[in-house]
Amino acid sequence: MISxxxxxxxxxxxxxxxxxFAALPSEGIIAFIGGNGAGKSxxxxxxxxxxxxxxxxxxxxGKNLCEWNxxxxxxKLTILGQSPYSAARIxxxxxxxxxxxxxxxxxxxxxxxxxxxxxxxxxxxxxxxGRFIDELSGGQRQMAYxxxxxxxxxxxxxxxxxxxxxxxxxSVKIMKLLHRLSRERAKSVLIVVHDINFVSFYADxxxxxxxxxxxxxxxxxxxxxxxxxxxxxxTDISVEPYGGGKICVYYK
Amino acid sequence: xxxxxxxxxxxxxxxxxxxxxxxxxxxxSELFNRENGQMQILLSSRIxxxxxxxxxxxxxxxxxxIMQRITRNRFVSPTTAGTMxxxxxxxxxxxxxxxxxxxxxxxxxxxxxxxxxxxxxIGIVNRIRNRSIILVPLVGIMLGGVVNxxxxxxxxxxxxxxxxxxxxxxxFSLVAAGNYELIYLGIPLMFLSYFYADKFTIAGMxxxxxxxxxxxxxxxxxxxxxxxxxxxSVTVVGVGxxxxxxxxxxxxxxxxxxxxxxxxLWDTAWFGALLVLLCDIAGRLVLFxxxxxxGIILSVxxxxxxxxxxxxxxxxxx
Numbered sequence: 001m002i003s004x005x006x007x008x009x010x011x012x013x014x015x016x017x018x019x020x021f022a023a024l025p026s027e028g029i030i031a032f033i034g035g036n037g038a039g040k041s042x043x044x045x046x047x048x049x050x051x052x053x054x055x056x057x058x059x060x061x062g063k064n065l066c067e068w069n070x071x072x073x074x075x076k077l078t079i080l081g082q083s084p085y086s087a088a089r090i091x092x093x094x095x096x097x098x099x100x101x102x103x104x105x106x107x108x109x110x111x112x113x114x115x116x117x118x119x120x121x122x123x124x125x126x127x128x129x130g131r132f133i134d135e136l137s138g139g140q141r142q143m144a145y146x147x148x149x150x151x152x153x154x155x156x157x158x159x160x161x162x163x164x165x166x167x168x169x170x171s172v173k174i175m176k177l178l179h180r181l182s183r184e185r186a187k188s189v190l191i192v193v194h195d196i197n198f199v200s201f202y203a204d205x206x207x208x209x210x211x212x213x214x215x216x217x218x219x220x221x222x223x224x225x226x227x228x229x230x231x232x233x234x235t236d237i238s239v240e241p242y243g244g245g246k247i248c249v250y251y252k
Numbered sequence: 253x254x255x256x257x258x259x260x261x262x263x264x265x266x267x268x269x270x271x272x273x274x275x276x277x278x279x280x281s282e283l284f285n286r287e288n289g290q291m292q293i294l295l296s297s298r299i300x301x302x303x304x305x306x307x308x309x310x311x312x313x314x315x316x317x318i319m320q321r322i323t324r325n326r327f328v329s330p331t332t333a334g335t336m337x338x339x340x341x342x343x344x345x346x347x348x349x350x351x352x353x354x355x356x357x358x359x360x361x362x363x364x365x366x367x368x369x370x371x372x373x374i375g376i377v378n379r380i381r382n383r384s385i386i387l388v389p390l391v392g393i394m395l396g397g398v399v400n401x402x403x404x405x406x407x408x409x410x411x412x413x414x415x416x417x418x419x420x421x422x423x424f425s426l427v428a429a430g431n432y433e434l435i436y437l438g439i440p441l442m443f444l445s446y447f448y449a450d451k452f453t454i455a456g457m458x459x460x461x462x463x464x465x466x467x468x469x470x471x472x473x474x475x476x477x478x479x480x481x482x483x484x485s486v487t488v489v490g491v492g493x494x495x496x497x498x499x500x501x502x503x504x505x506x507x508x509x510x511x512x513x514x515x516x517l518w519d520t521a522w523f524g525a526l527l528v529l530l531c532d533i534a535g536r537l538v539l540f541x542x543x544x545x546x547g548i549i550l551s552v553x554x555x556x557x558x559x560x561x562x563x564x565x566x567x568x569x570x
Contacts, residue, residue, distance in 0.1 A: 079460075087457075088321065088512075098453075099465070152465070
């Protein structure tokens with residue numbers, strides 16, 4: 001389980017995240033929503049130790065984040081940042097194989113190889129295995145990095161806007177895949193998503209931020225209300241029933 | 253695999269040619285005639301020279317590869333990061349302070365100074381906010397220039413300019429059995445790089461990716477720097493400054509095989525050895541029977557190749 005207490009982050013004298021605390025469910029898809037600059041990415045980066053908090057603590061499986069060994073944590077938790085980019089010219093296959101680095105240390109076992117093939121199959125990237133990532137389209141590169149995170153096979157998967165650069169078809173595939181991973185393998189997937197309808201249809205739990213504070217947190221159904229969403233996004237959003245779920249309309 | 257065999261055969265062939273190129277004629281039929289001393293020339297001069305070339309060429313190319321990965325910049329190499337200049341400063345300090353020191357002590361001196369100097373370079377680069385691809389090597393070149401001025405001043409002051417000149421231009425013509433062997437240290441270091449290969453590649457993918465994959469980024473960079481500076485030090489002490497190999501070889505190999513250190517290590521070493529070998533042969537033939545130092549040949553060829561690579565956009569990003 002991931003929990004955090006009193007996390008703050010400030011740049012100079014300005015808080016971008018203030019006194020955030022929550023105990024997240026240990027399974028399922030957990031969506032972080034909020035407008036630009038609400039502190040979603042900051043929070044995700046602090047949870048994944050890419051960014052140091054100005055105050056507060058994060059606990060992964062009950063152990064304080066700063067007490068975790070980097071390599072051990074890499075077997076438990078992975079993060080994929082916004083628009084991942086690498087200066088190194090490596091192939092899709094090599095990139096995905098690096099997902100096994102925390103487990104293998106570089107020498108791939110049979111199990112590692114199976115996980116790599118599986119990750120490539122799940123993301124439908126097998127045919128691009130030998131291609132260099134700088135020769136891929138933005139969407140394909142995004143998929144390659146997602147495949148790396150899947151190959152890493154961690155309990156906690158943190159994705160910061162994984163649907164960036166992806167067309168509708170791929171977006172749906174990714175969300176379905178994450179849903180499947182969370183159900184079949186009891187993974188906890190933390191994602192930042194801007195498309196509120198993906199949240200409505202796929203997320204199990206929602207953390208809503210505004211101006212650096214967690215304003216609402218709860219089951220998706222309890223957050224998908226017109227008044228809450230209007231407050232979070234500062235815009236008129238109506239929530240309508242649709243096919244057994246809820247759809248949010250905010251285009252006019 | 254077939255290509256690997258071809259690579260080996262080709263290198264052996266060029267090596268054989270290299271052995272028979274020189275002022276003194278050597279022919280296979282006369283080789284075993286004890287009276288004309290051809291075997292003597294072969295064993296004490298030609299073969300040591302060949303081995304020094306192979307070791308220096310391959311290990312310098314590998315050190316350039318490592319440097320480019322850990323700094324995430326294709327323009328950085330021992331030549332453009334000032335590492336070679338720091339090495340020379342170390343050698344000069346050794347000559348001044350301990351005139352009778354054996355070459356192993358000179359290497360130790362060069363290593364200590366160049367490691368500190370290269371770390372200073374990395375430290376400065378990390379502090380620069382605008383880390384543009386071009387700015388980073390420019391910082392290295394400027395830093396190297398300052399260090400060079402410093403070395404030259406002291407060399408002039410203490411009248412060892414003549415002595416230092418041999419470290420200015422790399423030259424294999426002074427290699428003879430007994431004075432170059434330290435350069436072999438580069439070979440085990442290349443094997444060591446193979447064990448670190450994935451770590452260097454991951455470090456080259458950025459701090460965040462490295463941290464996500466559980467790699468201690470700082471430790472990988474430190475290991476890389478130690479390998480690079482040891483290779484540079486033994487080369488500078490053994491044969492002098494060999495420029496551009498660490499810069500152009502990894503870039504050319506990258507076009508065809510990418511940047512995974514594990515995958516390109518062998519090709520980089522092979523190509524580095526071949527390039528230096530060919531340049532050395534050229535240097536011996538251009539003004540026959542005189543010899544052009546390999547440093548000059550490599551500077552001309554290396555800068556040309558480098559300009560072509562940039563102009564063609566082959567090094568568009570880094």
